[in-house]
Amino acid sequence: MRLTVYLAGEIHTNWRNEIKEKAAALELPIDFVGPMEDHDRSDNIGEEILGEQPNAIFKDAAASNFNNLRTEILMKKADLVIALFGEQYKQWNTAMDASAAVAFDKPLILIRQEAHHHALKELSRKAHATVETVDQAIQALTYIFE
Amino acid sequence: MRLTVYLAGEIHTNWRNEIKEKAAALELPIDFVGPMEDHDRSDNIGEEILGEQPNAIFKDAAASNFNNLRTEILMKKADLVIALFGEQYKQWNTAMDASAAVAFDKPLILIRQEAHHHALKELSRKAHATVETVDQAIQALTYIFE
Amino acid sequence: MRLTVYLAGEIHTNWRNEIKEKAAALELPIDFVGPMEDHDRSDNIGEEILGEQPNAIFKDAAASNFNNLRTEILMKKADLVIALFGEQYKQWNTAMDASAAVAFDKPLILIRQEAHHHALKELSRKAHATVETVDQAIQALTYIFE
Amino acid sequence: MRLTVYLAGEIHTNWRNEIKEKAAALELPIDFVGPMEDHDRSDNIGEEILGEQPNAIFKDAAASNFNNLRTEILMKKADLVIALFGEQYKQWNTAMDASAAVAFDKPLILIRQEAHHHALKELSRKAHATVETVDQAIQALTYIFE
Amino acid sequence: MRLTVYLAGEIHTNWRNEIKEKAAALELPIDFVGPMEDHDRSDNIGEEILGEQPNAIFKDAAASNFNNLRTEILMKKADLVIALFGEQYKQWNTAMDASAAVAFDKPLILIRQEAHHHALKELSRKAHATVETVDQAIQALTYIFE
Amino acid sequence: MRLTVYLAGEIHTNWRNEIKEKAAALELPIDFVGPMEDHDRSDNIGEEILGEQPNAIFKDAAASNFNNLRTEILMKKADLVIALFGEQYKQWNTAMDASAAVAFDKPLILIRQEAHHHALKELSRKAHATVETVDQAIQALTYIFE
């Protein structure tokens, strides 16, 4: 049995590669999917496809079309969602994707540093599990296949 | 026809009263519901009911039980969700509630200042409408009943 | 038992008033809802609330926010949808609303002139009933309460 | 990961072949499905299977049985729907299929010429993205797999 | 708390009145709904509204439009469905409505004479309860309110 | 693309083999599933597994456990349901399975002789198509793959 795991969350560190490599080292039968990780490309995709927009807000609106399209198609394929909250930025997309996962009955693992426990307490309660490190998430993935 | 509107988002300003008063002045047939607006009470409700917890994290976990219970019961009653993002704090609850509303097919109006357009672009695209002021949200509510 | 009926379709003739008056004359316990019938207001609502937009396309996009918001909230309340196709215009909104009604398991009555039977054959097959006049729709409504 | 894409819309130009060829040239792992593209066959399938019908309307009704059967089975298999509006005809089937896709939570890409923006504004708002050319739709498909 | 009960099944005996009278005598807070009980009207409603049809089959098809419309609207309102199988006729409508009730998660009580136990065994297993008399069904309704 | 088709209905003629052979001859990529076709085994399976039952009614109840279990598992796998009504017996199971298919959004093809049109008019209206012969059903299956 193979599982598909959607990796939601910040795209400024290489945590996705870390998870993929560790899962591969453990030979976990998992296919990972996730958002566009090239931040500039993610911001510009709207204008790339639709052409120049009137201003920054419309440029964002145009980009969000294709980022949401991508996320919804891939998250629908997922058996599990792992959402990581990093140290900076608003990360409202991460909260949005994590909440959508819960609403669509996709089991959710939250990775967040202890410092974020207060701001994430309600979302954390909705997640199946909240951990602080990628290694703990890998342990949870391993447990599913034992 | 009466509608129930859930007012999600920050609880540090009195925007909810502003909406309620303006809707009342316009005699819109709307019942408003929302989260606990007393921040301390919202943080302490877990220990109030379950007693002292081992540490701040468990105190938060305890509180989230009852805050989520309240939110889910009331949001289920809502025909529409209005989520306001303020100027400060992480506001991940607001993003969580707004995203849950969309996932549960509750029409969503987002209120956010222009400065937040980039961080909210994907959530904004999922909302039925994004506005910048309470008055604009009131105009949208009025339009439904015209 | 009262029913709520959403009247989808063209807003250039007064067919909605005709249905409401005839239902009232028959004392059918029905509450009617529907889209904004003032065409200009429907086209301009986006700019009225959000301010001037860069061009006609963005003006339309802005208006569609609030027209869709209105339609989804009201159609969710409906026990039945009646969609009337008139003689002119593309009327893609009418087809969109009628199809959404079917997808959301809302019984659908289609009113269309015989000349449209070919272009509407697949949608007509999805409807519970297709009639050619408002009077026939009234007969169908009456039958539900007999 | 392979995706299945349903190509809804007009069957009078060869836009489907164009998309299929361009997707193949880019080696996108996509299986395309769609409606019967032979217009006469689509109109006659009812009488072919059920025999001659009393008149043109019943002939249409008979054909719609099998066209809807085909569309619903294939659209259920789709991860994404692309709907193209051409220059002529009422194209209510296209609006019906596009709206059904949205209602069934199938991500939707709309292809329409700028001239149609007004008539399609509400449907366009429900789509994940609206573009004007097949090439732009191909760019969107490519983005999903990057 | 009031309940709405849909009374599906044969329309050739007055079992519905019997249930209504006995429920009224017990002052059970129940609103009863059901199909058109005038058999001729049920058979002719299609031609009454749509005009004469080419033959008996098309006359039946026309009538089924409005009978299904009525049944679906009323059954959606029901908290419980009671389906009675009589002694004669095919009664495929009764089996259809009873099965639809189960599929739509409407609790179902089956009333059938013992002689039908074999032909109804699978449907009976899907029902919440199978009884042989109207009085037993009344006992079940009473039990809900005790 | 392969499809799974559930063949509901009477088990006293070999119509299933006829469909399977004709689909095979046309090389249609279809997997067929269906109920237990050995009538005695279907009636006795309850006592075979659970042992002798107190009387015929309990024997039927016991058998229905396993027949419903089988049907629900297999029908869930189906993309399409074909239900054939034969000339004799009550065939309430056939009506039950056909109605369940519709309720679970499984496209349905009804095969029934013309003589049954009146008794099946409402169920026929819910089906995607109603035909009179196995050959016509095969034509419909073929059309899906063209």
Place this chain on the structure above:
Amino acid sequence: MRLTVYLAGEIHTNWRNEIKEKAAALELPIDFVGPMEDHDRSDNIGEEILGEQPNAIFKDAAASNFNNLRTEILMKKADLVIALFGEQYKQWNTAMDASAAVAFDKPLILIRQEAHHHALKELSRKAHATVETVDQAIQALTYIFE
């Protein structure tokens, strides 16, 4: 806004009256529903309606028809489920009802003595909140209306 609360769980103590009285004293706008609390009646209802059964197992099966019918109708009406685990008996019904509540997206409050924490840990994790006393449950109910 009134809420309906289903009180699942043991019927050997008068905890339901305690909750009802305390909620009444606080004037909480709550309608309480629940299972048949007369244990003998609950065990005998099957034979009361269907007559004597062959043995104790069939007597239980008969009773379960009407107990499940009652529970499903009333739980569907509930906005919230409170399930109390007592000190004795298997209480599998309580676990069944609590789990069904979660699966049907009904918020759940578990009341259980500390001694049961281990046996209930997975169910407790699925509940919105787990408390040890009726008074704590009342506090939670009160919090919803503040």
Place this chain on the structure above:
Amino acid sequence: MRLTVYLAGEIHTNWRNEIKEKAAALELPIDFVGPMEDHDRSDNIGEEILGEQPNAIFKDAAASNFNNLRTEILMKKADLVIALFGEQYKQWNTAMDASAAVAFDKPLILIRQEAHHHALKELSRKAHATVETVDQAIQALTYIFE
């Protein structure tokens, strides 16, 4: 056609191996999944991943995160759930999983000794079939593939 079967219930006997071996001997095309069968590991997984917890209750809460995560992912994959009730322990997890299976429309087979018939009567009524031995469950599985 392969099926996936989730084996819920007690983990103190080797009934799962018995089922797997007998299914293998019969060459039934079934993939079996289930909970962590190492009781200590199941109890300790929370602290293994999250570190030492304040007390036994929090240790249980921590473990339940990962046990529920595992169960929900695997049960979602199942076409059928078999739940076995053993002779000892509260087994509320078994009742919880069995009830969740029913609520999620997963066909359910209950295995329980006769002595438990009274305590399990309502859950048994919701199951598709209740048997007393693993061999009877194997017969039921075999019947599906005949």
